Amino acid sequence: MKIFIYHTPELTPTDQIPECAIAVDVLRATSTIATVLSAGGEAVQVFSDLNQLLAVSEKWPANKRLRAGERGGGKVEGFDLGNSPLDCTSDLVTGKRLFISTTNGTRALQRIEKAPIVLAAALINRSSIVDFLLAKKPETIWIVGSGWEGSFSLEDTVCAGAIAHSIVEKTGVSIAEIGGNDEVAGAIALYSQWQNDLLGLFHHASHGQRLLRLECLEDLKYCSQTDVLNVLPMQHEPGVLKS
Numbered sequence: 001m002k003i004f005i006y007h008t009p010e011l012t013p014t015d016q017i018p019e020c021a022i023a024v025d026v027l028r029a030t031s032t033i034a035t036v037l038s039a040g041g042e043a044v045q046v047f048s049d050l051n052q053l054l055a056v057s058e059k060w061p062a063n064k065r066l067r068a069g070e071r072g073g074g075k076v077e078g079f080d081l082g083n084s085p086l087d088c089t090s091d092l093v094t095g096k097r098l099f100i101s102t103t104n105g106t107r108a109l110q111r112i113e114k115a116p117i118v119l120a121a122a123l124i125n126r127s128s129i130v131d132f133l134l135a136k137k138p139e140t141i142w143i144v145g146s147g148w149e150g151s152f153s154l155e156d157t158v159c160a161g162a163i164a165h166s167i168v169e170k171t172g173v174s175i176a177e178i179g180g181n182d183e184v185a186g187a188i189a190l191y192s193q194w195q196n197d198l199l200g201l202f203h204h205a206s207h208g209q210r211l212l213r214l215e216c217l218e219d220l221k222y223c224s225q226t227d228v229l230n231v232l233p234m235q236h237e238p239g240v241l242k243s
């Protein structure tokens with residue numbers, strides 16, 4: 001196994017495809033996806049374009065669908081939900097497909113959708129991702145942060161580091177052996193420094209601060225938890241993730 005970490009979709013190579021690609025958007029798209037699938041959602045279907053989401057979801061039975069739209073951290077008018085994982089209760093999502101478009105996270109998933117194995121990771125489901133990787137042992141693994149509109153984000157890189165750190169710890173292989181690029185050592189160092197205060201790190205993150213201005217502290221607290229959901233969101237067809 002060789003792990004490559006890319007901080008944003010824009011930094012991800014366009015001329016290669018790994019055996020396994022993992023999108024990370026801790027605040028909050030991949031945390032929401034993991035929560036919906038863990039709570040009994042039938043699937044999550046991701047879109048970068050809001051109009052395309054509306055057109056495709058229109059063909060789905062109305063009582064079996066939920067539409068989530070987020071832009072700039074807020075809920076898009078006319079949609080059932082924004083992008084808060086805390087809204088995705090079992091009562092609401094069981095048996096339903098969530099059609100979702102967010103500013104950065106859904107773009108990251110679309111960027112890697114051609115890989116043979118595509119996963120969505122957050123801190124809350126980190127151990128399920130790591131267990132899968134250790135069992136499957138893909139030759140090359142890309143972990144792609146969503147960032148914010150093309151820029152680095154602390155929360156996605158710390159999650160990538162949490163995944164790589166756990167693999168190093170569980171296998172005993174060195175960072176040099178497992179790391180395919182310099183970003184891996186950097187992300188592991190970030191996680192090692194902040195692993196006991198991830199919520200504190202989110203307060204330093206520009207998107208964490210944006211969400212705090214939108215009064216989403218409870219979302220930050222929820223998304224900063226590690227290994228609390230046993231769920232593996234995996235792409236079954238382009239753009240459609242199931243557990």
Ligand code: 3SL
Pocket residue numbers: 025027028029030070072073074083102103104105106146211
């Ligand atoms: O950028 C994204 O895809 C979102 O996760 C942003 S937000 O946390 O919903 O504001």
